[in-house]
Amino acid sequence: MLKSECPVDTFYTCSCLCTDNIFLDEYKLHVRFVSEEQFKWDYQHILKTLGCTTVDQFDIVLKKIHAEIERRKSLSVKSAERAALIKKHYTPLHPHVYHLQEAYLAPEFIHMMQYSLTNDATEEGLLKLIHSDTAPRVYRFPVFTKDFCHKLIEELEHIELSDAPKGRPNTMNNYGILLNELGFDEAFITPLRELYLRPVSSLLYPDCGGKCLDSHKAFVVKYAMNEDLDLSYHYDNAEVTLNVSLGKEFTEGNLYFGDMRQVPLSETECAEVEHHVAEGLLHRGQQMHGALPISSGLRWNLIIWMRSSQERNRLCPMCNKRPTLVEGDGFADGFTRTDVPAQRALCVMH
Numbered sequence: 001m002l003k004s005e006c007p008v009d010t011f012y013t014c015s016c017l018c019t020d021n022i023f024l025d026e027y028k029l030h031v032r033f034v035s036e037e038q039f040k041w042d043y044q045h046i047l048k049t050l051g052c053t054t055v056d057q058f059d060i061v062l063k064k065i066h067a068e069i070e071r072r073k074s075l076s077v078k079s080a081e082r083a084a085l086i087k088k089h090y091t092p093l094h095p096h097v098y099h100l101q102e103a104y105l106a107p108e109f110i111h112m113m114q115y116s117l118t119n120d121a122t123e124e125g126l127l128k129l130i131h132s133d134t135a136p137r138v139y140r141f142p143v144f145t146k147d148f149c150h151k152l153i154e155e156l157e158h159i160e161l162s163d164a165p166k167g168r169p170n171t172m173n174n175y176g177i178l179l180n181e182l183g184f185d186e187a188f189i190t191p192l193r194e195l196y197l198r199p200v201s202s203l204l205y206p207d208c209g210g211k212c213l214d215s216h217k218a219f220v221v222k223y224a225m226n227e228d229l230d231l232s233y234h235y236d237n238a239e240v241t242l243n244v245s246l247g248k249e250f251t252e253g254n255l256y257f258g259d260m261r262q263v264p265l266s267e268t269e270c271a272e273v274e275h276h277v278a279e280g281l282l283h284r285g286q287q288m289h290g291a292l293p294i295s296s297g298l299r300w301n302l303i304i305w306m307r308s309s310q311e312r313n314r315l316c317p318m319c320n321k322r323p324t325l326v327e328g329d330g331f332a333d334g335f336t337r338t339d340v341p342a343q344r345a346l347c348v349m350h
Contacts, residue, residue, distance in 0.1 A: 009309070011215055013326050013333040016319035017237075018072045022065055027052060028232045033065050076329045082165040083181040093158040094151050099187040106142035106278065109196065116199035123203045135257035135271040137287070139204065143280040149246045153300050156220055169219035169303075176221035179302075180330060189218040193306055201240050201282070201306070208284055209239035209308025215331035216306045220246070223253060223291070223299040231291035235261040237318055237333065238285030238305030247277045250297030255281060258288035286317060307334030 020032045027050040033039050044058070052058055071078075092098065102110065112129050115121055131140040144152075156177060160166070169176035179189060193216050201210035217237070243255070255275050258268040268288065275281060283289065285305060312335055316323040323335050 009214070009336045009338075011309070011328060011330070011332040012323075012335040012337070013328040014316045014319065014323035014335055015326050016316060016321070016324070017333055018069055020319050021237075022068050023232070023234075024061060024064070025232075027061075030234070031065070033069065036062065039065070076332075079167055079178065079181055080329060082167055082178075083183070086159075086164045086181055087183060090159060090162060090164040092155060094155045097148070097152050097155050097188075098182075098184055100191050104144055104148040105196070106145060108142045109144075109280075112141065113196045113199050116203055121203060126200065126203045135273055135283075135287075136259075137204070138257050138273060138281060138283045140273065140275075140279055140281050142278055143242070143244050144246075144278050146247075146278045149278050152302075153246055153248060156222075156300060169221055175224070176219055179218040179220065184218065185330070189216060189304060193304065197240075197242060197282075197304070197306065204282065205240050205284060208286070209311035212308045212310045213240060213306040214309055215334040216304055217331065217333075218302070218304045221301050221303060223250070223294050223301075224297075233258070233265075233288055233290040235288050235317075236285035236305050237307075239308045239311050239317075240282065240306045241285045242280050242282050242302075242304045242306070243275070244280040244302040245275045245277050246300040246302055248298050248300065250294045250299040252292060252296075253294035253299055254292050256290055256292060257283065260284070261286050261288055263288075307331070309334055309336040313338075 019034055022031050022033055023029070024031060027047060029043075029046070029050065031039065031043050039062070047058065047061065052061060097104075108129070112126065115129060116126060127139075129141075132138075159177065159182065167178045167181055169178055179185065193213060198210075198213050201213055204210060221231075253275070254272050256270045256272045258265070258270045265288075272292070273281060312323065312333075314322065316335075325335055325337065
């Protein structure tokens with residue numbers, strides 16, 4: 001049995017999240033939209049260089065942007081409606097996968113957590129237990145057992161084939177599932193973040209909120225032939241991100257990492273990182289990255305965007321300004337009205 005304690009607070013979103021970082025898939029471009037006049041001034045020229053050369057093409061872009069803004073404004077309400085319908089009508093195939101058990105975790109990952117909680121733990125000592133890849137401060141290590149990954153994918157495919165409503169995980173991934181709507185947050189993702197990931201992140205990323213990760217957004221994404229094959233270069237709305245490859249069978253599709261988002265692309269050299277089934281890649285959320293296309297098969301990934309209110313309350317990572325708070329549900333986008341000191345999680349296992 002796992003028990004955890006964490007600060008309880010009300011979480012908010014920033015008003016910019018309706019207007020900033022809108023992804024135009026056909027042009028592989030992130031944009032900000034406040035008004036049509038501002039948008040034309042900022043992006044009309046670059047869109048022309050990317051192939052948006054006619055009035056009709058530009059109008060299609062505007063329609064997609066307005067539709068995305070409306071989707072974001074109604075996101076909380078729609079998500080709550082989907083969660084209620086899933087809870088009422090959907091019968092899980094594997095109910096046990098919704099509750100974190102230590103038996104699901106790789107022994108190496110448990111050892112990393114246990115070491116991180118010792119009084120004399122250091123970053124140097126922890127790094128001896130982790131694979132450090134060619135990309136700076138990107139760490140690869142086993143997270144789950146392969147048997148658990150198999151069971152989780154069976155559950156995901158079961159709900160995918162059901163009539164249960166499914167929300168798009170984010171603006172860049174078209175295929176996947178929001179795990180809070182399925183009911184994974186309270187008994188699985190939250191204890192995973194508090195009890196296992198936060199101790200590790202405290203040592204690896206103390207400079208970007210790793211010691212006070214107090215909320216998250218978790219989702220799964222799917223890559224398959226004739227669906228999403230890859231993921232464009234981007235950064236996450238997170239302080240620290242965990243990306244776990246769940247399977248199934250696929251070829252290619254490695255991740256690649258650049259520098260932090262503040263570094264111009266012209267000055268960045270990307271490094272490719274292999275991603276094996278049941279392994280996680282832990283990295284800073286503001287580090288630019290993407291996924292190369294798979295060439296065959298089907299791939300599921302579990303993504304956890306972990307957030308630190310102490311960091312983002314000072315500066316919204318999406319608009320680079322002090323956040324203007326808007327009410328949200330659940331963990332929202334990880335902003336709070338006050339900075340809550342991080343408390344070390346208590347772990348009781350029987």
